[in-house]
Structure formats: structure tokens, C-alpha cells
Amino acid sequence: xxxxxxxxxxxxxxxxxxxxxxxxxxxxxxxxxxxxxxxxxxxxxxxxxxxxxxxxxxxxxxxxxxxxxxxxxxxxxxxxxxxxxxxxxxxxxxxxxxxxxxxxxxxxxxxxxxxxxxxxxxxxxxxxxxxxxxxxxxxxxxxxxxxxxxxxxxxxxxxxxxxxxxxxxxxxxxxxxxxxxxxxxxxxxxxxxxxxxxxxxxxxxxxxxxxxxxxxxxxxxxxxxxxxxxxxxxxxxxxxx
Numbered sequence: 001x002x003x004x005x006x007x008x009x010x011x012x013x014x015x016x017x018x019x020x021x022x023x024x025x026x027x028x029x030x031x032x033x034x035x036x037x038x039x040x041x042x043x044x045x046x047x048x049x050x051x052x053x054x055x056x057x058x059x060x061x062x063x064x065x066x067x068x069x070x071x072x073x074x075x076x077x078x079x080x081x082x083x084x085x086x087x088x089x090x091x092x093x094x095x096x097x098x099x100x101x102x103x104x105x106x107x108x109x110x111x112x113x114x115x116x117x118x119x120x121x122x123x124x125x126x127x128x129x130x131x132x133x134x135x136x137x138x139x140x141x142x143x144x145x146x147x148x149x150x151x152x153x154x155x156x157x158x159x160x161x162x163x164x165x166x167x168x169x170x171x172x173x174x175x176x177x178x179x180x181x182x183x184x185x186x187x188x189x190x191x192x193x194x195x196x197x198x199x200x201x202x203x204x205x206x207x208x209x210x211x212x213x214x215x216x217x218x219x220x221x222x223x224x225x226x227x228x229x230x231x232x233x234x235x236x237x238x239x240x241x
Contacts, residue, residue, distance in 0.1 A: 009236045012228020014219075022208070024115040024240045028185045031176050031202055033194035034123035034130055034144070036065075037212050038137075038231070040100045043125050044079050047154075050090035053082045066215045067197030072168040076124060077158070080147065084156030088149050091128045099129065101136075102212070104230025109137045111232070111240045117191075120179055122172040124198055143167050143175045173201035191238070193231075194218065210234055 009015070035042045048057035057079045064075040112119060119137070123130050123144040130144040145167050146159035164171060180187050188207035192199070195214040200221060203209035211222035212231060219225045226233045 013233050014225045015237060017223045020237045022238045024238045027117055027191050028183055028189045029118045029179060030112050030191040031120040031122055033199050034121055034133060035125050036195045037193060038102060038105050038133060040102050041098055043094060043129050046094045046098050047083055047086060047090055051083060051086045057082055065196030067217050072198045073166045076166055080158055081156040083154045086154045088152050095129060095132060102231055104232030107232040108234055111235055115240050118183060122175050124167055169198035169201040173205050176202045176205055
């Protein structure tokens with residue numbers, strides 16, 4: 001996406017591949033990434049801080065989000081393995097003291113809900129956090145990964161689930177497609193919003209792809225790129241009329 005391309009929406013909000021504005025009521029589903037999209041942190045990095053391994057884990061996270069690591073599943077297993085021995089209480093500390101909703105998150109979700117859209121949270125992160133964000137924002141459904149805990153500490157492994165082992169980019173895409181089928185809608189009636197390379201598969205399927213303060217490769221491919229301001233800047237492009 002050319003950051004210098006003219007836009008009627010002011011600085012830091014760029015569009016490509018369609019004529020804006022659109023109507024929010026013409027969409028039926030919005031899918032959000034969580035870490036660094038709906039919320040302000042990468043949870044795995046903050047958990048790693050409790051083990052004194054934040055720099056090591058964050059470096060892997062950054063490379064994965066930039067698309068420099070092609071096997072997201074392997075990168076996540078590497079990071080989770082470095083969490084072995086971290087007390088489960090560290091998850092509560094991260095949620096209570098470090099995690100915040102990104103600006104505009106609640107306003108955007110509420111506007112979508114008022115317009116009748118179903119809301120989906122699909123994350124390469126962990127159920128401990130996605131379940132709480134789901135409840136906080138009243139989201140309809142989540143898909144994410146389960147950290148294994150034994151005797152009050154993290155084992156460094158993930159728990160297999162009925163649908164598979166790890167929610168990576170392809171699982172995000174598959175879950176979005178499944179949700180569209182269940183709702184009886186076309187993917188063109190879905191919005192997908194994220195910031196990292198593992199969001200690109202679902203963003204490529206959706207009728208409208210939105211990058212939020214995203215990595216360069218994601219900004220380049222997204223139809224909407226929010227580079228200044230909050231999540232609710234999407235409502236300038238997809239208007240709740």
C-alpha cells in the first residue's frame with residue numbers, strides 16, 4: 001500500500017482496491033486478531049518476562065509477525081517451550097496489569113454489534129486471554145490455543161483440541177470460512193482485521209481486509225490500513241448508517 005496515496009479520510013488511514021465509504025450493514029461478520037490488534041500487547045512475550053526470557057521470545061514473535069518465519073506452528077512451539085516453569089499466576093498478572101484494549105476497540109465492536117454483525121476472535125494466542133476478552137466485549141466466538149498447566153505451572157506445551165493442534169494462519173482462515181458457512185453468508189460479507197503475517201490468510205478470504213498498525217507486508221496487502229489512531233477509524237470507511 002502506497003502511504004502517499006491520496007485518501008479522503010485524513011492522515012494515517014489508507015485504502016486500496018475499492019471505493020469508499022462502504023456501509024457496515026452490508027457486512028454480516030467481523031473477525032479480529034487479538035494480540036497487537038484488539039489488545040496492546042503480545043501476551044506470549046509478557047508471560048515470558050516472568051521467566052526472564054522476554055527478549056528471546058519477543059524476537060521470535062517479531063520475526064513471525066513480519067513473515068520472516070514461515071512455519072508459524074513451529075515458532076509458537078519454540079516460544080511456548082521457553083515458558084516452561086512459569087507459574088500460572090503470571091497469566092493473571094499479565095491480564096490484570098499489562099493487558100489493555102487498544103483505543104477504539106470497544107467502540108468498533110459495539111458499532112458492529114448494533115449493525116447486526118457477528119463477532120469472531122481468532123488468535124494465535126491463548127484461551128486464558130481470548131476467553132476474557134470475549135466476555136469483556138461480548139464477542140460471539142473465539143478460536144485460540146490452550147496452554148498446558150500442571151501443578152500450577154506452565155509445562156511448555158500446548159493442549160491439542162478437537163479441531164487441531166495450533167491456531168495458525170491457515171486455521172484462522174478455515175475458522176472464518178466455517179463461520180461464514182454456518183451463518184449462510186459469502187466470505188465477501190466478512191471483514192477480517194489483523195496486524196501480522198499469520199492474519200493474511202483470513203484477510204485474503206474476507207471481503208474487506210483491515211490492517212491495524214500492522215507489519216509492512218500486511219499493510220501492503222490490506223484493503224484498509226489504519227496507521228494512526230484507534231480501531232474505530234474503520235468506521236470512517238465502513239460507516240454505520
